Amino acid sequence: MNDSVRTRPRAGLLTFVWLWVGIPFGYGVYQLATQVVQLFTG
DSSP states (O other), rough: HHHHHOOOOOOHHHHHHHHHHHHHHHHHHHHHHHHHHHHHHH
């Protein structure tokens, strides 16, 4: 039971870090996809 109490703050930190990395990464992938479409369509 002590382990679950101790890992709860880490779960919040882990979620924050995933969002901190994932949101810019997703935006970059979106920008790349739109530029690739523009490159091949016109």
